[in-house]
Amino acid sequence: MSKSTRPGRSGRGSGTVTVIEQRVHRSAAENARFAFILTAIVTFLVALVVAKSHMHPLLAAFVAAPIAAACGALVWGLVRSWPVLRLIWWWTPEITFTVLMAWGWTALAANTSGLITLAVLAVVIGTPAAVPVLRRWTVALFWCVAVRHRLRVCFSQFIITNRSGSLPLILGARPTPIGERVWVLLRPGLSIDYLTQQLGKIAVACQAKSVLVEMAGTSNAAFVRFDIKRREVLTADVNSPLIDVIDPAIPLDDKEPATVTGLDLPDVDDVPATTPDKSRAATGSTNSRKPATTAAATDGDDINDWI
Numbered sequence: 001m002s003k004s005t006r007p008g009r010s011g012r013g014s015g016t017v018t019v020i021e022q023r024v025h026r027s028a029a030e031n032a033r034f035a036f037i038l039t040a041i042v043t044f045l046v047a048l049v050v051a052k053s054h055m056h057p058l059l060a061a062f063v064a065a066p067i068a069a070a071c072g073a074l075v076w077g078l079v080r081s082w083p084v085l086r087l088i089w090w091w092t093p094e095i096t097f098t099v100l101m102a103w104g105w106t107a108l109a110a111n112t113s114g115l116i117t118l119a120v121l122a123v124v125i126g127t128p129a130a131v132p133v134l135r136r137w138t139v140a141l142f143w144c145v146a147v148r149h150r151l152r153v154c155f156s157q158f159i160i161t162n163r164s165g166s167l168p169l170i171l172g173a174r175p176t177p178i179g180e181r182v183w184v185l186l187r188p189g190l191s192i193d194y195l196t197q198q199l200g201k202i203a204v205a206c207q208a209k210s211v212l213v214e215m216a217g218t219s220n221a222a223f224v225r226f227d228i229k230r231r232e233v234l235t236a237d238v239n240s241p242l243i244d245v246i247d248p249a250i251p252l253d254d255k256e257p258a259t260v261t262g263l264d265l266p267d268v269d270d271v272p273a274t275t276p277d278k279s280r281a282a283t284g285s286t287n288s289r290k291p292a293t294t295a296a297a298t299d300g301d302d303i304n305d306w307i
Contacts, residue, residue: 027166032080040072090152090170093145140175147180147228148173150206158201160189179208179230186222195224202226 047064048057055063088095109117128134148170155167168190171183195202195213203211208228216225 028080028083032076035079036072036076039075040068043071044068086167086169090148137175140180143228143230144173144175144180144182147182147206151182151184151202151226154198154202154205157205159195159198176227177233179228182226182228183216184224184226186224192221192224203228 044064044067047067048060051060051063054060105117105121108120112120128138151170152167166187168187169185171185173180173182175181192213192215199211199213203209206228208230209232210229212227212229213224214227215221216223
C-alpha cells in the first residue's frame with residue numbers, strides 16, 4: 001500500500017511514501033483468499049458431519065453453511081490484516097509510550113494546577129538526565145527500541161528475503177553490558193551462514209562496533225539471536241568484591257626470619273665417574289658372584305668344553 005505523487009508542471013520530482021510494500025500487499029491478499037476457501041470447505045464438512053447425526057442432511061447443509069462462512073471470514077480477516085498487525089508490532093514500544101504519556105499528561109493537567117503539572121514534568125524529565133544510573137538505563141532502552149528498526153531496515157534493504165517479500169519477525173530486545181541483544185525469527189530463504197556474511201553491513205546500519213549472530217536455541221535454526229556490540233568492557237577498571245571478603249594478613253612480631261644456607265661445593269669430594277663396564281670389571285659380576293670361567297670342573301672336565 002503506497003501513496004505516490006505525480007510530477008507537476010513545475011518539473012519537480014515525485015515522492016513516494018510506502019507503508020506496506022506492493023508485493024507484500026498482493027501476497028497477503030492471495031493468502032487471505034486461499035485461507036478463506038480452505039477454512040470454509042473444511043469447516044463446512046466438519047459441521048455437516050456433526051449436524052447430520054441430529055437432523056436431516058439437507059437441513060444440516062443449511063446449518064453448516066453459515067458456520068463455514070463465519071470461520072472462513074475470521075481467518076480471512078486475520079491473514080489479510082497480518083501486514084498491518086506486523087507493522088503495529090514493530091511500533092508497539094513507541095505507540096505504548098505515546099499513549100501512556102498522553103494519558104498521564106491529560107490526567108495530571110485535569111486534576112492539578114499548572115504549576116504542579118510543570119513541576120512533575122520537570123522531575124520526570126530531569127531526574128533521568130541528572131542521575132547517572134537512570135541516564136544510562138534510559139540510553140540503553142532507547143538503543144533497544146532503535147536497533148529493532150535498524151535490523152528491519154537491514155532485512156528490507158540488502159538482505160535477501162523470500163519471493164513474497166515477507167520480512168523476518170523481530171521479537172524482543174534487551175540491553176547488555178556491551179550493547180543490545182535482539183531475538184529474531186527468520187523466514188524461509190535466510191540462514192545463519194548467509195547472515196554471517198552480512199555482519200559488517202549490519203554493524204554499520206546499527207551504528208555499532210561489531211555484530212554477532214548465533215542460534216538462540218538448540219532445536220530451531222530459524223530462531224536466532226543478534227548481539228550488538230557498542231563498547232569494550234574488558235579494558236575498563238572494575239572494583240572486585242573479593243578484596244572485602246579476604247582478611248588482611250597480620251604479621252607476627254616474635255617470628256624470626258628464616259636463614260637460607262647454600263651448598264658449599266669445595267667441601268664435597270670430587271669422585272670420578274665410572275662407566276658400567278669398568279664397574280662390572282671391578283666387582284667381577286653384577287650379582288656379586290664369581291665368574292663361571294674360574295669354577296672348577298667336575299670329574300676333571302673343563303666346563304667350557306660343554307658350553
